[in-house]
Amino acid sequence: MGKLSVFILLFTSYAAYSTWVYTNGTDRGTVMNAQQQAGKKIWQQYNCTSCHQIFGLGGYLGPELTTVISDKNRGETYARVFLQAGAVRMPNFHFTPEQINDIIAYLKYVDTNAFSYKHGNEQPTP
Ligand code: HEC
Numbered sequence: 001m002g003k004l005s006v007f008i009l010l011f012t013s014y015a016a017y018s019t020w021v022y023t024n025g026t027d028r029g030t031v032m033n034a035q036q037q038a039g040k041k042i043w044q045q046y047n048c049t050s051c052h053q054i055f056g057l058g059g060y061l062g063p064e065l066t067t068v069i070s071d072k073n074r075g076e077t078y079a080r081v082f083l084q085a086g087a088v089r090m091p092n093f094h095f096t097p098e099q100i101n102d103i104i105a106y107l108k109y110v111d112t113n114a115f116s117y118k119h120g121n122e123q124p125t126p
Contacts, residue, residue, distance in 0.1 A: 030113055039106025042099055051090075054110055055117060062090060067118065069104075069111040076104060 001009075032040065043049070051062035058064075068074050083100045086092030095103070 032109055033105075035102055035105040036109040037106075039102035039104070039109075042095075042103055043106055046093055055114070065107060065110070066114050067111050069108050070118075076108075079107060080104060 048065075049058040051059040053059070053064040054066050056064070056066075065079075068079050069076055080100060082090050083093075083095055083103055
């Protein structure tokens with residue numbers, strides 16, 4: 001094989017592999033939609049992180065919320081109650097139903113993307 005064909009072979013393999021990595025290889029539905037983004041904004045504005053952790057980062061006054069939606073003992077309805085009325089130490093922020101839907105959408109996004117959080121280093125099935 002001539003130098004040129006080796007070059008072309010390597011170049012096309014590299015290009016093909018890069019294309020795969022930057023498209024199907026990493027796309028597992030991890031792009032946030034508008035509602036999830038709105039929820040994330042509320043999360044930031046109200047500084048939920050000061051009391052709650054997501055992916056292990058945040059305050060320790062309130063429970064960790066990474067998997068609150070898929071948790072067998074908690075779940076969406078349970079989370080909504082806290083957002084609607086607050087609790088003993090959890091403040092009542094007087095959210096509108098729309099704001100609550102946005103926050104829940106964001107928490108769902110976090111939960112579905114918590115691969116390594118739930119499974120360690122095991123790879124998700126695409
Ligand atoms: C001042 C601290 C504080 C802030 C700020 C706060 N929370 Fe909480 N939150 C708590 C505490 C503490 C609890 C546990 C119930 C209790 O003791 O009141 C809780 C419970 C919850 C729960 C139920 C989860 C469970 O496992 O019990 C959800 C969902 C939740 N908070 C979401 C939020 C969101 C979203 C925000 C931001 C909009 C927020 N919290 C801001 C303190 C806080």
